[in-house]
Amino acid sequence: MATVAFREVHKSFGATKVLHGISLDIAEGEFMVLVGPSGCGKSTLLRMLAGLEDIGGGQIAIDGRVVNDVDSKDRDIAMVFQSYALYPHMTVRDNMGFSLKLRKEKQKLVDERVANAAKILNLEPYLARYPRELSGGQRQRVAMGRAIVRDPKVFLFDEPLSNLDAKLRVAMRSEIKALHQRLKTTTVYVTHDQVEAMTMADRIAVMREGRIEQLGEPLELYDHPANLFVAQFIGSPAMNVFDGVVKGGAVEALGARWPARGGAEGQQVKYGIRPEHLEPAASGIAAEVIVVEPMGAETELVVRIGNTSLTVMTRGRSNSGPGERIFLAPQAAHAHLFDAASGQRI
Amino acid sequence: MKRFTREAVLLLVAIPILLWTLLPIYHIFLFSISSKDSAFSGTLWPDQPTLRNFGTIWREEHFYLHHFWVQIWNSLWIAATVGALTLAIASCAAFAISRLKVRGGRTVMNLALFTYFIPAAFLAIPMYKAMGNYGLLNSRWSLVLAMVTLASPYAIWVLKQASDKLPYELDEAARIDGATPLQLFRLVYLPLMTPSMVAIGTYALLLAWNEYLYAYLLLSHEQTITLAVALGHFIAADDSPWELLMATGLVYALPPAAIYYAFRRYMVSGLTAGAVKA
Numbered sequence: 001m002a003t004v005a006f007r008e009v010h011k012s013f014g015a016t017k018v019l020h021g022i023s024l025d026i027a028e029g030e031f032m033v034l035v036g037p038s039g040c041g042k043s044t045l046l047r048m049l050a051g052l053e054d055i056g057g058g059q060i061a062i063d064g065r066v067v068n069d070v071d072s073k074d075r076d077i078a079m080v081f082q083s084y085a086l087y088p089h090m091t092v093r094d095n096m097g098f099s100l101k102l103r104k105e106k107q108k109l110v111d112e113r114v115a116n117a118a119k120i121l122n123l124e125p126y127l128a129r130y131p132r133e134l135s136g137g138q139r140q141r142v143a144m145g146r147a148i149v150r151d152p153k154v155f156l157f158d159e160p161l162s163n164l165d166a167k168l169r170v171a172m173r174s175e176i177k178a179l180h181q182r183l184k185t186t187t188v189y190v191t192h193d194q195v196e197a198m199t200m201a202d203r204i205a206v207m208r209e210g211r212i213e214q215l216g217e218p219l220e221l222y223d224h225p226a227n228l229f230v231a232q233f234i235g236s237p238a239m240n241v242f243d244g245v246v247k248g249g250a251v252e253a254l255g256a257r258w259p260a261r262g263g264a265e266g267q268q269v270k271y272g273i274r275p276e277h278l279e280p281a282a283s284g285i286a287a288e289v290i291v292v293e294p295m296g297a298e299t300e301l302v303v304r305i306g307n308t309s310l311t312v313m314t315r316g317r318s319n320s321g322p323g324e325r326i327f328l329a330p331q332a333a334h335a336h337l338f339d340a341a342s343g344q345r346i
Numbered sequence: 347m348k349r350f351t352r353e354a355v356l357l358l359v360a361i362p363i364l365l366w367t368l369l370p371i372y373h374i375f376l377f378s379i380s381s382k383d384s385a386f387s388g389t390l391w392p393d394q395p396t397l398r399n400f401g402t403i404w405r406e407e408h409f410y411l412h413h414f415w416v417q418i419w420n421s422l423w424i425a426a427t428v429g430a431l432t433l434a435i436a437s438c439a440a441f442a443i444s445r446l447k448v449r450g451g452r453t454v455m456n457l458a459l460f461t462y463f464i465p466a467a468f469l470a471i472p473m474y475k476a477m478g479n480y481g482l483l484n485s486r487w488s489l490v491l492a493m494v495t496l497a498s499p500y501a502i503w504v505l506k507q508a509s510d511k512l513p514y515e516l517d518e519a520a521r522i523d524g525a526t527p528l529q530l531f532r533l534v535y536l537p538l539m540t541p542s543m544v545a546i547g548t549y550a551l552l553l554a555w556n557e558y559l560y561a562y563l564l565l566s567h568e569q570t571i572t573l574a575v576a577l578g579h580f581i582a583a584d585d586s587p588w589e590l591l592m593a594t595g596l597v598y599a600l601p602p603a604a605i606y607y608a609f610r611r612y613m614v615s616g617l618t619a620g621a622v623k624a
Contacts, residue, residue, distance in 0.1 A: 052518050073524035085515035089537040098533075099523035146523070 001028045002063035002076075002153035002186050004049065010057035011044055011210075018044050019210045021058065029184045031177075035197040036207035036233070042190045043158055045207075049188060050079050050156050062153060073102075078147035079156040082163060084139045086131040086146075092118075093127040096145045110149075117148040120179070137168045144179065155180075157189040161196065173199060194234050198222070206230050228343035231272050231336055237300060240278065240310045243340060244271040251337070254305045256285040259332035262346050269346065272336035275300065275313035280320070281329035287312075289324045303328070374599075377592030385589045399593035408590055410580050413568050420565075421555060421572040422601070424486055428493040429551035433543055435494065436501035441531050443502075444509035445517055455506060458499035466496055467559060474563050488564040489572070493557060497550040508542035509535070544612040552602050573598050 004026040011019040019041045026032045034042040047053040049060055051072035059066050067075050078099075086095050094101075096117055097110045118124045121141045131139055140160060147155055157176070161169045177200050180187055191197055197204045198218045206213045206221065206229070214226040225231035231239050244253030246263035251271045263269055280301070287303040287310065299318040303310050303326065312328065320326050337346040377385055378399055380392040387393075401407075406414045443451035473492050474483075482488035512535070520530045536543070558574045565571045577598065580591040606613065 050518075050522060052521070072521045077522065079519070079522050081515045081519060083513060083515050085513065085519040087516065087520075087534055098520075102524040102529060146519075150523075 001184060003028050003061075004032075004154055004186060004188065005061040005064075006045070006049075006058070007061070008058035009045065009048065009055060009060060011041070011048065011053070012056050017210060019056070022210075022212060023058075024205055024212065024215065026186060026188065029186055031180050031187045031189065031200060031202040033189045033191060033197040033201035033204045034207060035191055035194055035204055036213075038192055039209075040207040041210040042192075042207050046156055046158055046188060046190045049154075050077060051075050076150075076153040077156055078150045078152040078154075079158065080140075080143045080147055080160045082159040084131070084143045084163075086139055086142055088131055091128055091130055092123060092134070092142050092145075095131065095142055096149050099146065099150050113149040113151075114145075117145040120148065120182070121145050121175075136164050137172060140164065140172060141175075144176070148179075148183070153186065155185050155187040157187065157191075159191055160189075161191070161193075169196075176200065195236055198234065204234075206233060208233075224345070225272075225336065226345055228270055228272070228338045231338065231345075235274060237275050237311045237313065239272045239274050239336070241270050241272045241338075242308050242310075244269055246337075251335075254285075254308055256305070258285070258330055258335065260335040260337055261332065263337050267346075268340035270338040270340055270343070272338060273330050274334065275311040277331040277334035278310065278312045278328050279314055279331070280312065280318070280326045282327065284327040284329040286325055287328055289320045289322055289326055291322060292318060292320060294318070301326075374592045374596055377589050378596045379593075380589050382587065382589055399589050400597070402590060403594055403597060408587060410576070410587065411590065411594070413576070414573075414594070416569055417571060417573045417576045418598075420486060420570065421574065421598075424489050424493070424561075424572060425551045425555040427486075427490045428497065428554035429547045431490065431494045432497045432501050432550035433547045435498050436505045436546060437536065437539065437543060438531075439498075439502045440505035440509045441535055444506050445512075445514075445530070445535060446527060455503065458502050461499045469496075470559055470563055473560065477564055482564075484565055484567050484570050486565070486570060489554070489557070489561055492560045492564060493550070493554040496560075497553050501546045501550060504546055505539065505542055508539060512538055541612045544609050548605055548609050548613065551605065555602055 006022050006024040009019055009022045010017070022041075022045060024032075034045060036042050044053060048055050049062075051067070051070065055068050059068060061067065062075060062077070087098065090098065093114055096114045100110045100113060114127070115124075118127055121144060123138070123141055123145055126134060126138060126142075131142065134142065140163075143160070160176070161172050164172060173196060176189075180200075189196075189200065201218055203215065203217055204221055205215045208229055214221055214230045221230060221234050225234060225239075228241065232241060242253055244251035244258065246260070246265055246267045246269055247257075248265075249260075250257045251260045251263070251269060252258075253271050258271055258273075260271065285305065287305045289301055290304050290309065291302040293300040293302070294317065298316065299314050301312040301314065301318060301320065303312055310328075338344060339346055376390075376392065379395045379397065380387070381394065381396055381398070384392050384394070403411055403414055406412050439454065442448045443454060473495075477483050477488040477492070482491070516534060516538075517530060520534050525533065556574065557572075558578065561572045561575045562578065565575060568576075573594070577591060577594060580586050580594075
């Protein structure tokens with residue numbers, strides 16, 4: 001277990017600046033998720049921590065030791081790649097034991113560690129197989145096993161679940177989380193999937209265009225997004241956002257008055273409200289139902305007010321059908337106001 | 347029906363080509379099992395087929411065959427050494443250029459390709475001069491070095507293209523696992539490159555085995571020449587022993603055929619691996 005610290009880390013590829021001074025402290029044993037759209041620099045940041053990419057400027061420290069000029073192999077980290085990157089010509093056992101063998105550890109210790117990792121990951125029946133004889137999920141587990149046997153200070157995951165099908169992804173998600181709870185190794189996990197981020201992270205760093213937009217615990221990001229980008233990136237289905245003007249303690253938008261707190265009188269704002277905080281009611285703001293998507297436990301409605309489409313999430317079933325008029329009751333306590341120009345939270 | 351027509355056309359083209367290829371080989375075979383008198387009889391099968399020619403070769407019982415075993419050993423030794431050296435050079439070069447991304451790698455690749463603008467025959471005289479300067483003439487090493495020089499560019503080119511297809515994450519995973527570049531080369535790169543290596547090794551080996559011009563120039567002593575050059579000596583006389591020449595030629599063709607047959611699985615996949623840039 002170790003801490004990880006990024007201090008004013010910069011990176012450019014040629015003339016393109018991909019990281020603009022990232023500072024981030026990761027606590028001992030923490031599960032930190034870096035999330036953002038593709039090209040936001042999250043993978044580059046992870047690869048710099050792994051030593052696979054030169055550090056353009058600033059410092060990266062593991063357990064207080066600056067590792068800028070330390071070789072990957074001496075950083076005491078283990079990484080799980082999106083493509084698994086298993087050695088195709090080695091059996092599962094040899095794949096997992098490879099790093100220890102390179103360190104010239106005693107065969108007995110290698111066997112012990114591999115057996116232990118295989119047990120944790122339910123890989124015992126597959127130790128003699130080659131990667132090509134395994135399913136995607138099993139390969140992913142071998143890649144994790146290879147990381148575990150090292151007993152490293154930090155685990156690095158680079159979009160490890162992107163190549164798996166949806167069902168397996170959910171299963172592996174909880175497996176990785178359970179693994180972390182068991183081993184308590186500091187983990188840095190990169191993903192573009194905000195659901196993965198929300199469900200697995202102790203803390204999330206939302207990144208965009210080489211900057212950290214917001215850093216915090218999952219629900220903190222969900223309940224109090226610092227700006228429009230985080231508000232729309234975190235949460236599925238995404239938050240409804242539309243233009244409005246603050247007037248008399250509410251926001252006038254889409255020809256109706258939307259309850260809200262804060263904002264200066266006459267200020268141009270973006271009004272944000274999550275689908276589950278916009279419930280159908282007996283009276284309120286009128287809208288026309290366009291699509292009904294029943295999901296069993298809840299129902300998603302796509303409704304239209306004027307030309308603006310909004311998503312509404314209601315618990316249980318809905319009696320409404322397409323073309324019907326319904327009334328929406330926004331919950332004032334859960335409304336978010338953002339400055340129209342800067343996109344920052346008000 | 348359409349498929350039938352297509353296959354018929356293919357067969358109509360393939361059969362003449364096959365016959366065209368096999369006819370000279372049959373001719374060699376025919377000569378080699380004929381006695382000296384009936385060699386030019388012009389029949390499709392000799393009246394009294396004989397294996398005596400092969401016995402003569404085995405026991406080195408003819409003026410031209412006095413050093414047969416030494417010469418075939420020379421051929422084998424040179425071919426195997428050329429194969430091994432070319433592989434060593436090409437795999438190291440391909441690894442450095444493709445995996446370690448050494449500076450100037452592109453230039454090396456372009457230079458390698460450029461060497462094929464110059465016909466090998468043009469280089470024969472300079473090569474002869476160079477070997478003379480180093481006092482290597484008439485040594486097996488002169489031919490080995492010359493053939494390695496000729497085979498390496500193509501070998502580097504093919505192996506580099508094949509290396510490019512290995513996922514780079516494997517290298518990164520190995521680096522994080524603690525592998526040094528040499529360990530990466532030995533434990534990850536070479537095992538995965540085996541098919542291409544077999545193909546390229548065989549290519550270099552056969553190139554050296556079949557070489558005549560350079561062998562003829564660089565080696566001149568009866569004890570140092572290869573079998574290819576020795577075969578050439580057969581027709582120096584007015585009264586050439588054709589049946590022995592053909593029998594020896596048949597023997598000479600057997601090792602490459604055996605090697606090709608043994609590695610045919612790798613040859614196709616390995617040589618086409620570098621053909622298209624995927």
